[in-house]
Structures are given as C-alpha cells and as structure tokens.
Amino acid sequence: MLVARIGALQHPVCCIGCRAAAEWIASLGLQDYYRLRDAPPPRAVSVGDYSAWDRPQLQRLYVHRRANGDAEVCVLLEGLRCAACSWLIERALGTMDGVRETSVSVPGKRVSIVWQPHIAPLGAVLAAIAHLGYVPHPLDRQSLSDVAEREQRAAMKRLVVAGLGMMQAMMFAIVLYAGALEGIETSTRDFFRWIGLLVTIPVVFYSARPFFAGAFRELRARRPGMDTPVAFAVALVFVASAVETVRGGAHVYFDSASMFVFLLLGGRYLEMRARHRASDIVDALARLQPAVAQRLGANGVVESVGVHELEVGDCVMVADGATVPADGELISTECRVDESLLSGESTPLLRRLGERLIAGSIVIDGPAQMRVARVGADTTLSSIVRLVARAQQQRPRWARYGDRAAAWFVSGLLLVTTITAAAWLAIDPGRAFPASLAVLVVACPCAFALAVPAALARSLAVLAQRGVLVLTPNAIESLTRANYFVFDKTGTLSERNVEIASSEVTGRLSLEQCLEIAAQLEAGSTHPIATALRAAAGHAEAVRARNLRRVDGNGIEGDVDGRHYRIGREQFAHTADAVDSDLIVLADDEGPLARFELRETLREDAAATIEGLRNAGAGIEILSGDSRVRVAALAGRLGITQFEGRVGPEQKLARLAQLRADGRNVAVVGDGVNDAPALAGADLAVAVGGGAELAKSSADIVLAGDHLAGLIHARYIAQATLRIMRQNLLWSLVYNAASLPLAAIGWIPPWLAVIGMSLSSLAVVVNSLRIKGSGAPGAIAQPTSSSSALRPVPA
Amino acid sequence: MNIVFVLIPLSLVLVSLACWAFFWSVNHAQFDDLDTPALIPLSEEAPQPTAPQPEDEAPQ
Numbered sequence: 001m002l003v004a005r006i007g008a009l010q011h012p013v014c015c016i017g018c019r020a021a022a023e024w025i026a027s028l029g030l031q032d033y034y035r036l037r038d039a040p041p042p043r044a045v046s047v048g049d050y051s052a053w054d055r056p057q058l059q060r061l062y063v064h065r066r067a068n069g070d071a072e073v074c075v076l077l078e079g080l081r082c083a084a085c086s087w088l089i090e091r092a093l094g095t096m097d098g099v100r101e102t103s104v105s106v107p108g109k110r111v112s113i114v115w116q117p118h119i120a121p122l123g124a125v126l127a128a129i130a131h132l133g134y135v136p137h138p139l140d141r142q143s144l145s146d147v148a149e150r151e152q153r154a155a156m157k158r159l160v161v162a163g164l165g166m167m168q169a170m171m172f173a174i175v176l177y178a179g180a181l182e183g184i185e186t187s188t189r190d191f192f193r194w195i196g197l198l199v200t201i202p203v204v205f206y207s208a209r210p211f212f213a214g215a216f217r218e219l220r221a222r223r224p225g226m227d228t229p230v231a232f233a234v235a236l237v238f239v240a241s242a243v244e245t246v247r248g249g250a251h252v253y254f255d256s257a258s259m260f261v262f263l264l265l266g267g268r269y270l271e272m273r274a275r276h277r278a279s280d281i282v283d284a285l286a287r288l289q290p291a292v293a294q295r296l297g298a299n300g301v302v303e304s305v306g307v308h309e310l311e312v313g314d315c316v317m318v319a320d321g322a323t324v325p326a327d328g329e330l331i332s333t334e335c336r337v338d339e340s341l342l343s344g345e346s347t348p349l350l351r352r353l354g355e356r357l358i359a360g361s362i363v364i365d366g367p368a369q370m371r372v373a374r375v376g377a378d379t380t381l382s383s384i385v386r387l388v389a390r391a392q393q394q395r396p397r398w399a400r401y402g403d404r405a406a407a408w409f410v411s412g413l414l415l416v417t418t419i420t421a422a423a424w425l426a427i428d429p430g431r432a433f434p435a436s437l438a439v440l441v442v443a444c445p446c447a448f449a450l451a452v453p454a455a456l457a458r459s460l461a462v463l464a465q466r467g468v469l470v471l472t473p474n475a476i477e478s479l480t481r482a483n484y485f486v487f488d489k490t491g492t493l494s495e496r497n498v499e500i501a502s503s504e505v506t507g508r509l510s511l512e513q514c515l516e517i518a519a520q521l522e523a524g525s526t527h528p529i530a531t532a533l534r535a536a537a538g539h540a541e542a543v544r545a546r547n548l549r550r551v552d553g554n555g556i557e558g559d560v561d562g563r564h565y566r567i568g569r570e571q572f573a574h575t576a577d578a579v580d581s582d583l584i585v586l587a588d589d590e591g592p593l594a595r596f597e598l599r600e601t602l603r604e605d606a607a608a609t610i611e612g613l614r615n616a617g618a619g620i621e622i623l624s625g626d627s628r629v630r631v632a633a634l635a636g637r638l639g640i641t642q643f644e645g646r647v648g649p650e651q652k653l654a655r656l657a658q659l660r661a662d663g664r665n666v667a668v669v670g671d672g673v674n675d676a677p678a679l680a681g682a683d684l685a686v687a688v689g690g691g692a693e694l695a696k697s698s699a700d701i702v703l704a705g706d707h708l709a710g711l712i713h714a715r716y717i718a719q720a721t722l723r724i725m726r727q728n729l730l731w732s733l734v735y736n737a738a739s740l741p742l743a744a745i746g747w748i749p750p751w752l753a754v755i756g757m758s759l760s761s762l763a764v765v766v767n768s769l770r771i772k773g774s775g776a777p778g779a780i781a782q783p784t785s786s787s788s789a790l791r792p793v794p795a
Numbered sequence: 796m797n798i799v800f801v802l803i804p805l806s807l808v809l810v811s812l813a814c815w816a817f818f819w820s821v822n823h824a825q826f827d828d829l830d831t832p833a834l835i836p837l838s839e840e841a842p843q844p845t846a847p848q849p850e851d852e853a854p855q
Contacts, residue, residue, distance in 0.1 A: 105828050153821050160817050164810055188796070195803055199810075 050126040052292040052304030053138065059122065061308070062138045066114070070100060073122065074112045077104075078135035085134070086111075092132055096120055110139065155272055158207040159265045165203035166258040172196040173255035186248070193245045196254040203258040204238045207265060232413070234261060256757055263761060267453040270461060293325040294318070296369065307375075314372045318363045326359050327374040335368035337361045348528070360673065365550075381673065420744045435746045442743040442753045447735060447760035451728030454768040459721035462771055467704045468714045475700035478684035479718040481665040485613055486656070486678070488670035489624035489631055492688050492708075493610075493638065494600040498532045501599035506592055514594035518586050520545040520560045521567050529584060532598060533567075555584075564589055600634060605709040610638050612712040619664070623647045623655060625674050652678035669711065686711060720771050728764045735760045 052058060064072045077089070086104035089111060093102045098119030104111040115125055129136045172192045179189055211234060214227030234257055241252040295305045296315040307325045310316065315331065318324055324337070336348040339361040348364045351357060357370050359379040376382065420439050424432035460470050470476065487493050505511050519537035522530035523545060548558035555568010565588050566573045573585040573592065584596045610620060621642035624631045628645030635643040647655070656678055659666050668675070668682035679685035680698040687699035688708065703710045739756060742748050748756075820826065 103824075103828075149827060153826070156821055156826060157818055161814060164814060168807075168810060191800070195807070199807070 050123040050130065050136075050292075051121075052306065053122045053126055055304070055306065057309055058292070058306035061306070063122065069116065069118075070114050071117045071122070072112065072114045074110055074139045075126070075129070076110050076137040076139050077129065078109075078137065088132060089129065089134070093125065093128060096125065096128060099125060151272065155265070155269050158210070159262070159269050162203050162207035162258060162262040162265050165199050165207070166255070166262045168199040169196050169203075169254045169258045172199070173252075176252070190245070190248060193252050193254075196252060197242055197245050200238065200241075200254040200258050203261050204234060208234050208261045210268075211261075211264070230264060259758065260761065263450060263765065264453065267450070267457040270457040310372050310375050312372055312375060316370050316372060318357075318368045318370060320363060320365065320367060322363055324357045324359050324361050324363060324370070326372045326376075327379045328357055328370040328372040330355050330357055330368060331371050332367075332369040336364040338364055416740060416744065423744075424746075431746060435744065438743040438746070438748050438753050439740065442736070442739045442748055442756060447732035447757075447764045448729070450761055450764045451732050452725055454765050455721050455725045455728055455771065458724075458768045458771045459717055463714055463717055466710055466713055466717075467707065468710045468717075469702040469704050470700070471702065472700045475684060476718045476721050478665070478700065479667070479715055480722050482618065482667035482684050482715075484619040484621070484659060484664040484666045486621045486623055486659070486666060486668045486682070488668075488672060488675045488678075489622055489626055489634055490600075491671040492603070492669055492675075493606045493622070494602055494634060497528050497601055498598045499601045500532055500536045501597045503536075503594060503596045505594045508590075509593050511594065514586055517560050517565055518567055518594075518596075521548065521556050521558050521565060521586075529598060533584075533596070536596075565593075570595075600630070602634070602637065603708055605707055607638055609708040609711055610640065612709070616712075616715070623652050623678070625672075649674050649677045653681045656681050669708075717771065724768055724771055728767055731767070732760060732764060 053062075059071075062073055066072060077085075089104050090102050093099050093113065098116040099113065100116065101114040102111055111129075113125060115122070126136045126138070172195055175192050176184075176189065176196075178184075179192075208231075211227050211230045215231035218228050237253050237257040237260070241254050241257065244250065244252050292304055293307050293310055294317040295303050295310065296317055297303055302317055310326055316325060316328070330351050330353055332353070334350060334352045336350055337357060338348045339358060351368075356373075357363075357368070358381070360381040417436050417439050421432050421436040424435050456476065459476060463470055503511060503514075505514055509517075515533065515537040518533045522533050544560055546559045548556060550556050554572035555566060557564065557566040559565070565586065567586045568584065570583055570585045573587040584598060585592050586594045586596070613620060619642070620640050621644070622631055622635050622640055623644050625647055626645055631643050631645035635641070644655070652675070656666055656668065660683065665683045667684040667686060668678050669686040669688065670676075670679055671688040675687075676698045679687060684701070685699040686701045686703060688703050701714060703714075735756070739748065739753075743753060
C-alpha cells in the first residue's frame with residue numbers, strides 16, 4: 001500500500017501522483033491546506049509537458065505583456081474546488097522565483113498570474129500548477145477583461161447607492177411623519193423635503209437606470225415586459241413627489257421610491273449572482289479542444305506546437321490519455337479511443353491503420369500517430385457546436401411570467417389615472433391633483449413588479465444550495481411543465497466505468513485469489529476493465545507481476561508468483577476457438593480459472609430518480625448513441641420500456657421534434673457533447689455536472705453536485721415557486737384592484753397610500769421566503785461544504 | 796433647531812464619502828472574491844515545515 005509521509009504521520013494515498021503531491025505540499029510547509037480545505041481535491045494527475053507554452057506563437061494568443069516587461073495570463077483550473085485550493089495555489093506559486101502576483105478566483109475557477117518571463121518560463125509555472133493536481137487551461141486574452149466582472153461591479157455599486165439613498169430618504173421621511181403629527185414649521189418641512197429630493201436623485205437617476213433602459217427597449221420593441229411598470233412606477237412616484245415639493249403640496253413619497261428601487265435591485269443582484277456562478281462552470285470547449293499538439297517534424301523530432309498552428313497533412317503524436325487535437329487518420333498500427341463524450345459509445349473503440357480519429361476523443365492505449373485531415377472549424381466537433389447554435393435559435397422562448405399581464409396593467413393604470421383626473425376636474429378642480437396622485441401611489445405596481453423576481457430570486461438561492469444551478473429564468477416554469485423526460489445513457493444514467501456484474505470460478509482457485517491475480521496483471525493499465533478488476537480486488541498491493549505483455553484488443557498476459565496467466569477475451573485467454581463473447585476470462589496454462597461478466601455502473605441515484613419521476617406521472621425514455629444491446633440492458637435494469645440505441649445528435653433532435661409535435665413538454669437530461677444539440681432543442685435542458693462543457697453551455701439547469709436526484713428536488717422547488725408566484729401576483733392584483741376605486745373617489749389619504757404600498761411589497765417578499773428546500777420528496781442529504789472537511793487525504 | 800441646517804448637510808457629505816469609498820474598493824477588486832480572503836488570517840505566519848495536525852481535528 002502506498003503511503004505518503006507527512007511529518008511523523010503516514011497517510012494512505014491512491015497513487016504515486018497523490019503521494020508526490022502530498023509530500024511536495026508538506027515540504028513546502030503547506031500542511032495547513034488539509035485543515036483549511038472543505039472539499040477533497042481531485043487526484044493528482046501525472047504532470048504533462050507544458051513546454052509548448054513557451055512558444056511565442058502560442059503565447060501571442062494567451063499572454064498579455066505589461067509595459068514593465070512582466071507578463072500576465074489567465075488560467076482556467078480544472079479541479080479547483082474550494083477556498084483552500086486557492087490558498088494552496090497562491091502559496092505554492094508564491095514560493096516560485098519570478099512569479100510576482102497570483103490571484104485565484106474560486107467562483108470563476110481561474111487564476112490570473114503575473115510573472116517575469118525571463119526568470120520563470122510560462123511552461124514551468126503551468127507545470128507547477130499541474131504538479132499540485134489541478135489541470136491548467138490558459139484562456140485567451142479576452143477573458144482577462146471579464147464582462148461578467150464588470151456587470152457584477154456595476155450592479156453592486158447601484159445596489160449600495162440605492163441602499164444608502166433609501167436609508168437617508170427614510171430618515172427624513174420619519175421627520176416629516178413626526179412633524180405631520182406634532183406640528184412642524186412649513187419652512188423646516190420644506191427643507192427636509194428638498195433634502196429628501198436630493199438623496200433620491202442618485203437613486204432614481206443612477207441606481208434605477210437599468211429599469212429605464214429596459215423599459216425603453218421594451219417599448220421600442222412594442223413588447224412591454226416587467227421593466228415597463230417598474231420604470232413607470234419609479235418615474236411617477238418621483239415626479240409626483242418632486243412636484244409636491246416644489247408647490248408645497250400635501251405629501252412626498254421619496255422613501256417609497258428609493259425603497260422600491262432597492263428591493264428590486266436586491267432581487268436582481270441575487271439573480272445575477274446565481275447566473276454568473278452557473279455560467280462560470282460552463283466554459284465551453286476550453287477543456288475539450290487541447291491547445292497544444294505534439295507535431296512530428298520531418299526529421300522525426302517531436303515538437304510541441306499550438307493547435308492553431310496545425311495544418312492539413314501534419315503528422316501528430318497523441319500520448320496515452322491525451323485528447324486528439326484535430327480530425328485525421330491513424331498512421332500507427334492501432335490504438336483504442338474513447339469517444340463516449342462525442343458519440344455516447346460507452347466502450348473504447350479500436351482504430352486501425354488508416355481509420356479516422358475525431359478531434360476531442362481520448363486516446364486510451366497510446367501513444368498514437370496520426371495525419372491531420374481537417375482542422376479548426378472543419379472538424380466534427382466544430383460541426384456539433386454549430387448544430388447546437390442552430391438548435392438554440394429554434395428553441396421556444398417562454399414569455400416571462402407576468403409579462404403579458406404587465407402590458408395591460410400599465411395601460412389600465414394610466415387610463416384610470418386619466419379618468420380620475422378628468423372626473424375630479426369636472427367636479428372639484430382643487431382635488432384633482434391629490435386624488436390622481438393617490439391613485440398612482442396606491443396602484444403603483446411595486447408589489448406586482450416584485451411578485452415574480454422575489455420568488456425567483458429566493459428559489460434560485462434555495463436550488464443553488466442543493467447543487468442545482470439554474471441558468472435561464474424560464475427554466476423554473478419549464479421544469480414544472482415538463483412531463484416527458486429523455487435521458488442520455490452513458491455518463492447520465494450510468495457512470496463512465498464498468499463494474500463486475502457476476503463472476504464464476506472454475507474451482508481451482510478461490511474468487512479472492514483470482515481477483516488478486518487479475519488485479520496484478522492489470523496493475524499498470526488505465527483501461528476501464530482494468531479499473532473495474534482492481535476495484536473488485538479491493539486493495540492495492542505492490543506490483544508482483546513480471547513479464548507483462550499487452551496484446552491490443554485482446555488482453556494481457558504475464559507472470560505472477562512464478563506462474564503464467566492470461567486475462568482478456570475468451571479466445572485470447574485459453575482457447576483460440578471459443579465463442580466471441582463479452583466475458584473477461586482469467587486463465588493459466590491449464591485452462592480457465594474464472595470468468596467475469598461486466599456491466600456498466602449505474603449512477604447511484606439513477607434508480608431512485610427514475611422511480612420518483614415515474615411516480616410523478618412523467619414519461620421516460622432513453623436516447624443513446626451506444627449500441628442497442630447495452631441500452632436495452634441498462635433500460636431493463638431501470639425498468640424503462642422506451643429506449644433507442646445508436647442515435648446520433650441529429651436523430652436525437654428529430655426525435656425531440658416529433659415528441660414535441662405530439663404535445664409533450666420534453667426535458668432532456670444529458671452530459672456529452674453529442675447531447676448538446678438535443679439539449680439545445682428541448683423544452684428544458686438539464687446537464688449533469690461531471691459532463692462535457694459544451695453540454696452544460698446549452699443547458700437550462702446544471703446538476704452541479706453530480707446527483708441526478710437533484711432533478712426531483714428541483715421539480716418540487718419549481719412547483720412551490722410557481723405556486724408562490726401565483727399567490728404573489730394574485731395578492732398584488734387584489735390589493736391594487738380593491739384600493740384603486742377607494743383612492744379614485746378620494747377616500748384614501750396620502751399617508752395611508754404610502755403605508756399600503758410598502759406593506760403590500762413587504763407581503764410579497766415575506767411570502768417568497770416560504771420557498772424552502774426542506775420537505776421535498778426524494779431529498780438526498782448532500783454533503784455540505786463543512787461536513788466534507790473531515791475526509792482523509794485523497795485516497 | 797438651527798443646528799440641523801449644519802448637521803444634515805454634514806451627514807450628506809459623510810454619505811457621499813462612504814459612497815466614494817465603496818466605489819473605490821469595488822473598482823479595486825475588493826469585492827470580486829468574498830470567499831478566499833476569509834481564510835488568510837488563519838495562516839498569517841509564513842509557512843514553515845512543522846509537525847502536521849491530525850486531520851480529524853480540522854477546525855471548521
């Protein structure tokens with residue numbers, strides 16, 4: 001068993017990489033990392049070759065040169081989990097010569113590094129990061145000036161200005177209320193009103209500007225939405241109060257105006273934070289398409305170059321476990337590739353000399369050599385990306401809840417105000433202004449405008465706590481409507497590895513001994529079958545196998561404790577004329593010892609999720625790119641009767657179109673690149689967290705915790721949210737409808753109008769807080785960030 | 796009562812000062828990452844190789 005020595009203690013670790021990482025961390029004196037982290041880090045990977053990043057051709061796209069000679073790069077870090085990770089990276093890089101600044105953003109999963117290129121080459125800096133166990137992906141220069149960051153900063157400033165303005169305006173409003181009761185000199189009163197006007201001006205003209213801009217856009221497009229009533233309410237209350245201030249009228253409403261702006265901005269700020277957090281995880285294609293390729297020169301020398309430098313006809317080396325950089329054909333004898341992300345095919349495929357390799361697939365039994373046939377936008381991967389873009393344009397966009405209502409609400413409000421003013425001008429011109437003002441204040445659609453955002457912001461926050469990230473505002477509504485769920489198989493219902501379904505021994509050795517021998521033989525292999533056998537053997541011992549020889553596509557043979565064994569396909573392991581089956585056989589020279597039947601590992605909560613959805617009355621179907629036999633086997637285990645195998649991205653889209661034409665609301669759950677077009681074409685798209693980035697970028701909802709059961713939970717919360725939204729809308733409409741006539745006939749004094757408006761808004765916000773995650777069916781206790789802190793060293 | 800005519804403008808000046816300070820700190824990236832800096836005080840001293848803490852006593 002491998003152990004890492006940290007001080008006087010020994011910790012069990014899984015692999016040499018982890019041991020190296022742990023001991024390196026200790027040698028730097030960074031053991032505090034293990035106390036501070038709140039999630040276990042990824043396994044340390046073997047450090048790759050990052051020297052290609054020192055090439056000026058590559059750096060031009062990624063590195064920003066500063067005037068003083070320093071260079072700056074922004075790197076996306078795969079495997080960055082928690083604040084302790086960022087502490088580790090900052091400390092570890094801080095000890096490197098030539099590195100001036102590192103600032104890690106945990107929510108953005110990226111680090112920006114400023115370094116002195118003449119002291120520390122970029123390749124060495126990246127290798128140091130990789131050494132820690134994080135996979136660095138430098139991002140191109142645009143990501144240094146982040147749009148999301150600017151949006152976040154502007155929103156924060158607006159919110160704080162609105163908050164400060166609101167507090168001031170309320171303070172002066174209290175003086176005015178008290179003055180109205182106790183008696184106040186007119187000059188003092190007017191002084192406080194002018195001050196109130198002064199502090200409200202920045203709130204209306206700076207903080208509320210997005211609402212006015214939005215209303216302007218909506219009006220120009222002749223589609224009044226939520227911004228229109230908001231902008232009207234703010235403008236009306238502010239203008240009315242300003243007019244009252246100038247002419248010394250009965251009442252001013254500066255406190256209401258700024259409170260309204262503050263509450264709305266608060267809701268939008270939370271919504272934006274949730275959106276950013278979700279889209280941070282989605283960094284499409286950054287990880288799928290490698291930036292560096294190993295080009296074979298004419299004289300046989302391997303040279304690391306940027307992928308954009310590749311040209312058709314170049315020869316490229318792809319190492320074991322590396323990603324194929326471009327489409328091309330194999331020029332070495334054979335290799336095995338994992339295309340599960342691109343096609344859904346769950347087993348690695350054997351490719352022989354001259355056969356096609358697709359960019360984005362992963363070479364398993366490398367290294368392989370290939371000749372580049374298509375690069376950049378011509379690759380299969382890029383065409384899938386274009387398919388996604390097209391499907392996204394076709395997606396039906398649900399009108400936002402309340403949008404339709406908002407249009408007639410605003411026009412109705414203006415109509416009633418005009419009628420009131422006209423009627424009072426005819427009856428008693430002196431009361432026309434206060435009465436129409438009371439109508440405007442009472443009927444101010446504040447509660448109405450808050451009804452949806454307040455509930456939405458609350459439910460996004462609750463869902464985010466459960467690891468369900470909502471990317472589009474329509475997702476909540478779509479989720480409650482969805483009545484047909486289409487699942488992808490590989491990576492969604494099943495994990496990307498296999499397990500031993502059943503095993504049978506011939507009797508000469510016990511099952512434990514057979515597994516032990518099998519694990520010894522497979523010790524050095526990264527093949528999924530090898531992983532499954534090692535997992536079944538339970539514990540790793542020092543490798544005793546000798547003379548290991550891998551026969552590609554068939555199996556492995558070698559000596560363990562002096563005896564010769566073979567493991568692999570039946571015809572390889574013991575006889576040449578055995579039937580071709582999926583069984584894995586362990587044999588020695590005298591004949592077979594054990595047979596292992598393999599099957600895909602189900603995601604642990606897949607069965608419970610399917611069961612829960614079925615109980616809720618939803619239809620379930622599997623569409624997969626994998627072979628029909630495997631899809632059928634998995635569907636049988638989950639009790640699903642509708643399934644289809646060998647379905648490509650375009651057929652998936654066609655099947656979805658057919659389902660939707662039948663009047664179903666289809667939700668697609670997937671994770672692979674091949675699912676991305678289907679996700680984009682569905683009524684609701686759900687991506688599972690561990691999947692490809694492209695799939696996530698076309699999703700409405702991302703299950704970040706890698707728990708499928710989050711879906712059932714999210715459905716429950718979405719239904720609760722919709723219920724609360726309806727209550728909020730109903731309440732605000734009833735309140736407005738009831739108070740409007742009273743205000744119009746002049747029965748509501750201005751102070752009561754203000755209190756009513758504030759209370760109705762408050763009622764909506766408090767009602768939204770009733771959306772809670774607890775009590776949902778199928779709720780799975782997920783490890784919170786604090787409870788997972790006590791896990792042992794990565795093992 | 797005349798004192799309010801001094802105190803209230805003074806309070807407005809203070810509010811604008813607070814606003815300016817906040818804008819300054821937002822523009823200087825003080826609010827971009829609210830999680831990481833919370834851990835910095837826990838390991839104020841320079842890293843030095845010492846005997847590790849048993850992990851089960853990790854303070855959280």
